Amino acid sequence: MRTLPVLNRYELMWMLVFFDLPVVEDRERKEATDFRNFLLNNGFSMVQYSIYIKLFSGKDACEKYYRLIKDNLPSKGKVDILTVTDKQYGNIISYNAGTKIQKKSPEQYLLF
Numbered sequence: 517m518r519t520l521p522v523l524n525r526y527e528l529m530w531m532l533v534f535f536d537l538p539v540v541e542d543r544e545r546k547e548a549t550d551f552r553n554f555l556l557n558n559g560f561s562m563v564q565y566s567i568y569i570k571l572f573s574g575k576d577a578c579e580k581y582y583r584l585i586k587d588n589l590p591s592k593g594k595v596d597i598l599t600v601t602d603k604q605y606g607n608i609i610s611y612n613a614g615t616k617i618q619k620k621s622p623e624q625y626l627l628f
Contacts, residue, residue: 558570
């Protein structure tokens with residue numbers, strides 16, 4: 517029987533991409549939509565309309581995506597990338613309509 521390696525919560529990395537893009541002109545709206553679709557097509561999940569997140573097996577795995585995002589930036593607007601460990605991300609406090617959301621931390625992640 518094959519044993520899966522235990523992933524360390526200090527090695528797993530969450531990449532958050534935040535952006536504020538202009539959407540006044542048709543071309544700007546298209547670029548913003550294309551950028552959001554690029555993130556979704558590359559495995560990111562939408563947290564909020566301009567915040568996307570993806571889990572990586574370590575900092576080295578993030579390097580490829582730093583370059584991919586840079587190569588797909590819209591011509592205008594601001595894009596920030598923040599990378600934090602799974603342990604740090606686990607400290608997030610979330611509310612929905614004023615009610616605190618209790619998050620369950622999985623004991624093991626399975627990355628494909």
